[in-house]
Amino acid sequence: MVRRAAYASGFPEYLPSQRAVELSVLDSLRRTFELHGFASIETSSVESLDRLLQKGETDKEVYLLRRLQADADDDHSGLSHSGPDHSGMGLHFDLTVPLARYVIANAGQLEFPFRRYQIQKCWRGERPQEGRYREFTQADIDIIGRDELSFDADIEIAAVMAEALSTLPVPPLRLQVNNRRLMEGFFLGAGAHDVGAAMRAVDKLDKVEPDQVRQSLVKDAGLEPEAADRCLQLASIATPDVSFAPAVRALGIEHPLLDRGLAELTAVVEAAADVATDRVSVVADLRIARGLDYYTGTVFEIRMQGWEHVGSICSGGRYDALATDGRSTYPGVGISLGVSRLLGPLIGAGLLDASRSVPSVVLVALPDADARRSCRDIAQQLRRRGIATEVAPEPTKYGRQIRYAQRRGIPYVWFPKPDGSDEVRDIRSGAQVPADPAAWSPPAADLRPSVVTPSNVTEESSP
């Protein structure tokens, strides 16, 4: 039953019914973001290579662009062949680098705080694997301030993404939140000489043995063995509510930055818990460091339960300086949802599909070739009332026309009669009733393809 579209490795394509699932997810995300006042922007797919390589670790993943004939004629493209000097242009690998450029370029014409969502393709030259593609769709929300941005924006970003995700037909999701100030304050209070080294050590807990992390905390971060143990205890705290705060206090470390971090994380977890459901749980997880990114306060990660092996499908946090332009600094907080990483594995495994492969609710049967114009009129009357309708392509026997509808999942076939006594049949039940094209409507649930989950994916999550 699993169907996949053929595609170049890492460049996934969906069949129409699979695309209908993706479209309904994107519509749902957009709807939530807009209800919260986030404005859509799109940025160019292309950025200067200099900008793309500012975060030095990603250079292997960038796709470089050049005009095929760039060497052969006068290069007026600005996209010249890129040599090792990193001139030229490449495809963006995320939506944060473009946002920083966009904010600086248009600062005089944007209103701050600037709340935007952005749903676009990104490209990375990674080795393809489950949930990791070379072309993939991201859905980002960010709030950007000019020179200042209230901490309430952190709370809002977490709550909006939790609400957006709770509407999706996917396995339960776990939003893990932490706060870099809390960690830094704790490490400082514990006596670390090198807070960055402590952060990097803890960030490796997923990959190496706790004992190695302890050694690194002592050796690289300058902590006493007993203090290193407390840092490991800190990293083991994960609570579905604000009870992490007394648990941290019980470790006996004191620092003003720790106080601020605890207060911030408490506020974020409280607000996100307000919108959390069975589908999206919120956890304060004090191991989450996102050590390789430039976050300064709140940090987020989201994982899909039963699909932890595909990695985090969402990440983000607070950055005190998304960009600066000499006159102003632009702090921000944002979160980025990997739509392809979320949906690709589920759709690929046949766990998500649509109830039909076409938008059509009704197929108007064609009694004979001469009836085509009157059939078109019937279809237009239905469309004018928002009912997606096709006219059968050929005046074949009705049995064949019904099979045309069945193969596409179109639920209704309309039978025109010369005397106007038209009838419509629900081909799922066989029920057929008289109908007037100016008045008949299907149940609201039939108006659009619905997402179906053959193995009840939203409750039973493992593949």
Next chain:
Amino acid sequence: MVRRAAYASGFPEYLPSQRAVELSVLDSLRRTFELHGFASIETSSVESLDRLLQKGETDKEVYLLRRLQADADDDHSGLSHSGPDHSGMGLHFDLTVPLARYVIANAGQLEFPFRRYQIQKCWRGERPQEGRYREFTQADIDIIGRDELSFDADIEIAAVMAEALSTLPVPPLRLQVNNRRLMEGFFLGAGAHDVGAAMRAVDKLDKVEPDQVRQSLVKDAGLEPEAADRCLQLASIATPDVSFAPAVRALGIEHPLLDRGLAELTAVVEAAADVATDRVSVVADLRIARGLDYYTGTVFEIRMQGWEHVGSICSGGRYDALATDGRSTYPGVGISLGVSRLLGPLIGAGLLDASRSVPSVVLVALPDADARRSCRDIAQQLRRRGIATEVAPEPTKYGRQIRYAQRRGIPYVWFPKPDGSDEVRDIRSGAQVPADPAAWSPPAADLRPSVVTPSNVTEESSP
């Protein structure tokens, strides 16, 4: 008053209110396509260079892709550096080449006739100019048959695109239709030895003097001077209805292919005229050849009145073989709308903008920091009923909060009261009324940003 976002030459970006215009246009196109039963697909942005270069004339325009580090490590990408042998991958320059590949790759899982729409970015390394970009959005509809496709599909494609365009806030559009069989039959009936040469000669009428075209018809196509004159007369026929047919007959040329072409063009013009409005006129224009494409019957072009200098914003036609896979041939008919070419010049000239830069209908004013949670509750009650709402970011003086709304074009400010006697103000009129967040709704026209046309662009079209 004209605002433009900064962007790399040829890679346009919109400000949020401009993007709102584009989004509303894309929504409107999608809605029409879906009401007619076209299913959405997206294809990879990347195609093999071999495939992209099958139409030999476009090779200068292709953007080649390679991984920045492709030379430095084991190239597992399949996207190796492309030398002059044209191996490697490039970005697609239209949506027809990818459609042909998609149809072949998934033929076993698609239902034919396959009706799809596709709205995606394309890339061409052209010299940027008004309406011509290096990155641009296309909106295509096609109907693809397997081995056969009824001519009624031509009629349907013309009617659907005419209907889709008639909903857009743009200057009047002119859909020009012709038929290659009509032209070929006429040239053959007139005695041409080389029909292709005749087609190419007539296709140049836009660029060279009629006398040169006449000479070419005689010299290259093998026509008698008198017959060449009739071909020029044919090319001068343009009628807003089916009266082109008797005008062609009056030229006295006879050929079976001409008969078929006249019948087909008559049917397309009749059907498109059914949905034509003041905004989209339909013209049978017997000069339109689209000589450089592989069309075999109906051909389309659309121009924007007053903006003819940006070229055709839409083109398409019938192709008897979109693709073949050895067992089957896939004939199709389609039309491609250049969304960026249509909107870019209008938005760039300040002739199209949105009534506000954010989706928000309501700003909930924040009386003091302690009220934030109750303000969030008010906002959620409004959102649950589909009313996009923001809470003011800071508990500043109400005057300042109202200006926050004004600068973004948010029409309503909600004033919470501790005793629940909330009020809402329409800040355009100043009218303020008591309101219950569980019941109050704005007029439907305020629910989404509307497209505004400062210079009444839809009636008065010249820049």
